[in-house]
Structure formats: C-alpha cells, structure tokens
Amino acid sequence: MDSTQQPSLVDTIISPEWLIPVSINGQKLDKTLVNHSVVIDKGTILDIAPNHEIQQNYQAKEHINLIGQALIPGLVNCHTHAAMSLFKGLADDLPLMLWLQNHIWPAEQQWVNDQFCAAGLQLAMAEMLKSGTTCFNDMYFQPHITAKTAKKYGMRATIGMLMFDFPSVWGSGPEEYLHKGLQLRDDYKHNDLINFAFAPHAPYTVSDAPLKKIATISNELAIPVHMHIHETAQEVKDALKATGKRPLQRLQELDLLTPNLIAVHMTQLQRTEIELLARNGVSIAHCPQSNMKLASGISPIQELLTAGVNIAIGTDGNASNNDLDMFGEMESAAMLGKVFCGSAQACSAYEMLFAATMGGAKALAQDELIGSIEIGKAADLTAINLNTISSQPVYDPISQIVYTAGREQVSYVWINGQLKVREYQLVDFDENELLASAKHWQQKISHSIN
Ligand SMILES: [Zn+2]
Numbered sequence: 001m002d003s004t005q006q007p008s009l010v011d012t013i014i015s016p017e018w019l020i021p022v023s024i025n026g027q028k029l030d031k032t033l034v035n036h037s038v039v040i041d042k043g044t045i046l047d048i049a050p051n052h053e054i055q056q057n058y059q060a061k062e063h064i065n066l067i068g069q070a071l072i073p074g075l076v077n078c079h080t081h082a083a084m085s086l087f088k089g090l091a092d093d094l095p096l097m098l099w100l101q102n103h104i105w106p107a108e109q110q111w112v113n114d115q116f117c118a119a120g121l122q123l124a125m126a127e128m129l130k131s132g133t134t135c136f137n138d139m140y141f142q143p144h145i146t147a148k149t150a151k152k153y154g155m156r157a158t159i160g161m162l163m164f165d166f167p168s169v170w171g172s173g174p175e176e177y178l179h180k181g182l183q184l185r186d187d188y189k190h191n192d193l194i195n196f197a198f199a200p201h202a203p204y205t206v207s208d209a210p211l212k213k214i215a216t217i218s219n220e221l222a223i224p225v226h227m228h229i230h231e232t233a234q235e236v237k238d239a240l241k242a243t244g245k246r247p248l249q250r251l252q253e254l255d256l257l258t259p260n261l262i263a264v265h266m267t268q269l270q271r272t273e274i275e276l277l278a279r280n281g282v283s284i285a286h287c288p289q290s291n292m293k294l295a296s297g298i299s300p301i302q303e304l305l306t307a308g309v310n311i312a313i314g315t316d317g318n319a320s321n322n323d324l325d326m327f328g329e330m331e332s333a334a335m336l337g338k339v340f341c342g343s344a345q346a347c348s349a350y351e352m353l354f355a356a357t358m359g360g361a362k363a364l365a366q367d368e369l370i371g372s373i374e375i376g377k378a379a380d381l382t383a384i385n386l387n388t389i390s391s392q393p394v395y396d397p398i399s400q401i402v403y404t405a406g407r408e409q410v411s412y413v414w415i416n417g418q419l420k421v422r423e424y425q426l427v428d429f430d431e432n433e434l435l436a437s438a439k440h441w442q443q444k445i446s447h448s449i450n
Contacts, residue, residue, distance in 0.1 A: 068387025074134025076360025079314025160199025267297025290316035
C-alpha cells in the first residue's frame with residue numbers, strides 16, 4: 001500500500017511477542033516470528049506482517065498487545081468423549097476392560113441422556129476453551145446434543161456419527177445409528193464450525209457389515225472415520241483368537257485404511273503395519289495420558305513420524321485421563337516418545353506442537369482452514385503468557401510452550417475471529433453456573449452408586 005492510502009479498517013490486530021505459525025503451505029515450519037502482528041477481519045486471517053507495516057496499513061476496532069506472550073494456532077483435540085466430563089474421577093486406577101465393564105458402562109446406562117450430555121458438554125467445552133483448545137473431535141452418545149452445544153458456544157467440532165452393533169440411548173442398532181448420524185450431518189451442512197465423522201466405536205464393537213457400509217460412504221463422500229483401534233494388546237489377542245486376524249488387517253480388507261481414517265491409540269503396531277498406515281495415508285490420534293493411565297501401551301510415535309504418518313493428539317475422555325489439557329498431552333507425548341525410543345531426540349517439542357495443531361487439522365481434513373497461522377485461514381488462535389516465573393527466561397518459545405507452560409497460562413482464545421477467552425476469562429460461560437451444575441450431577445450420581 002502506498003503512503004497516501006488510508007489504513008483499512010479491520011476487526012482485530014494481535015501483536016504477540018512471539019508468533020508461531022507452525023506450518024506454511026502445508027509444510028512444517030519450525031520457526032518463530034518476532035515483531036509481527038496478525039490482522040483478523042470477518043473471522044479470517046487477513047494479513048501477517050512486521051508490526052510497523054501493520055500499523056501503517058490497518059486500523060483495528062480492537063488492537064491487542066501481547067507483551068511476553070506467544071500466539072499459536074488454536075489447539076485441536078483429536079479424540080474426546082466430551083460429555084463424559086461428568087464422570088471425571090468416578091472410577092480410577094483400573095485396567096481398561098474392568099473400568100469399562102464394571103464402572104463406566106453401567107454408569108452410562110443409568111445416566112446418559114440429553115440433559116446429562118448437555119451439562120457434560122458445557123463443562124468440557126469450558127475446560128477446553130480455557131486450555132487453548134479451539135476444535136475437538138468427539139465420539140459419544142447423543143451427538144445431536146454435542147452439535148447443538150458446540151454451535152451454541154461457537155466452538156469448532158467434528159461430531160462423531162456413533163456406531164455400535166448393540167442398542168443404546170442413541171439408537172437401536174447399526175441401521176438406525178447410520179440413518180440418524182447422516183440425518184444430523186445433513187441438518188448442519190450449512191454450519192461452518194460443525195463437521196462430521198463416522199465414529200464406529202472399535203473393531204470389537206462393530207461388525208463387518210456396518211463397517212463395510214461406512215467404508216463405502218466415507219470413500220465416496222470423503223467423510224473422516226474416527227475409531228479406537230489397537231488400544232491394548234488384549235484387543236489384538238482377542239481378535240486373533242476370534243477371527244484369526246489382527247484388527248488392522250480386518251479393517252484393511254473392509255477398505256477402511258484410507259486418508260479418511262483417524263485411528264485412535266494404536267499402541268500395538270508391527271513394522272509392516274506402520275508401513276501399511278503410511279502407504280494408505282491413515283492419521284493416528286495419539287492419546288499418551290489415557291494410554292499411560294489405563295496402562296494400555298505406548299504408540300510408537302517417532303517411528304510413525306519417520307515413516308511419514310500424520311500424527312494428531314487427543315486427550316480421550318475426561319473419565320480416563322482425567323482432564324482435557326492439550327498442554328499436558330504435548331509434554332507427555334514428547335516424554336513418552338523419548339523413553340520409548342531410548343532417544344532424547346525423538347518426539348521433539350516442535351513435532352508435538354505440530355501434532356497438536358496442524359496434525360489434528362489434517363486428520364480432520366480441515367488443514368486448508370485451520371491448524372496454522374496463515375493468511376486466508378480461519379482465525380482460530382491461542383495466546384499463551386510466557387511472562388511467568390515458570391516460563392522465564394525464554395530462549396525458544398516452542399520449547400517453553402511444550403516443556404514449561406501449563407494451560408493456566410492461556411490468556412486469549414479466538415475461534416473464527418470471535419473471542420472465546422479474554423484475559424483468562426471465558427467470554428460465553430458463567431463459571432459459577434458451571435460449577436453448580438457439576439456439583440449437582442456429582443451428588444445425583446454418587447447417591448446412585450453408594
Ligand atoms: Zn476414547
């Protein structure tokens with residue numbers, strides 16, 4: 001722009017101390033920009049340039065200076081069961097199948113309905129927003145409530161079109177689950193924050209015929225498929241006993257190993273399976289804390305990265321983790337990856353930040369829209385205050401974000417250019433109401449088990 005032109009009026013200018021784009025044109029970018037600002041207008045990133053240029057060219061309705069703070073793309077939580085936040089801490093320190101069969105499944109049978117899910121989702125979304133997460137990939141009952149609640153609070157979400165062989169509060173069986181899921185997807189086709197994925201729970205809860213149907217529709221319409229796979233050694237052992245095949249082989253024969261697949265957990269992988277996943281462009285949703293807490297196993301993330309597999313990060317549900325904290329997951333993913341490989345160079349801070357942002361966006365087929373700070377992308381952004389005792393001094397802000405920062409350092413969050421967290425406070429939620437609701441449900445649920 002020449003100097004005689006008037007500055008353009010825009011919605012927001014953000015001037016962080018450190019700007020971390022994470023990716024450029026689909027490529028990895030392990031770089032931090034200093035003295036740069038981001039210009040947002042109508043929900044989109046309009047410009048990224050040195051501060052003096054931005055000041056010359058734009059006038060903003062709001063200019064936010066973030067001294068001592070880093071700006072990153074909004075975190076993408078690639079595996080949640082958000083409404084389960086009301087079961088947080090209900091049963092802990094148990095192996096997966098015992099935990100599911102004796103505690104979680106009975107509690108779900110008794111309590112899960114529309115009201116439970118709405119209350120659980122509000123609590124979960126408030127927790128995620130305060131933790132810098134702008135997008136979540138969910139799999140749970142009552143997905144119509146998940147979609148409605150995410151829309152109400154303006155949070156970006158991929159809603160799982162849930163599928164089991166057996167009936168539940170959401171439907172009578174595979175046929176109805178499929179029908180209701182696709183109907184819901186149709187209902188939200190004009191909402192740009194709400195997307196859909198097929199969510200067949202796991203290879204051991206969904207049989208071949210419905211999986212084949214999902215594969216056909218997913219491949220035709222490029223709809224993501226979100227599924228727990230190879231979570232534990234027992235799962236693989238049981239499948240081998242029942243079918244003579246490892247679950248991954250069965251899914252390959254059903255035509256599900258494609259770039260649409262988001263394979264959650266994947267703690268049990270052979271060398272040839274890693275190559276198979278890479279060849280077929282499958283994404284992995286790595287949930288290190290859930291895998292550690294349930295002693296499920298360790299996903300070989302560095303080997304997968306080296307083979308070229310896209311890695312995303314998820315927290316899993318609040319009942320198995322017990323929080324929705326992507327900062328904790330990034331740090332755990334780095335640490336666990338290093339221990340597993342016996343190499344301090346494995347799973348670097350940058351790779352884990354990439355997985356928690358762009359990796360998730362890619363898994364959800366939304367990498368054209370979110371996952372990095374680039375001109376033309378949606379303004380889904382998270383600011384982190386590094387001007388704290390625990391994070392100073394800062395030599396490398398990416399390292400500080402992964403290894404020192406906690407979610408309480410998240411100061412601002414935007415989704416589609418809308419402020420969701422301002423100066424550490426939720427914009428659209430009443431925290432006292434959320435706390436009262438959580439306590440109310442805890443009392444109801446504890447009475448029923450005691
Ligand atoms: Zn899960």
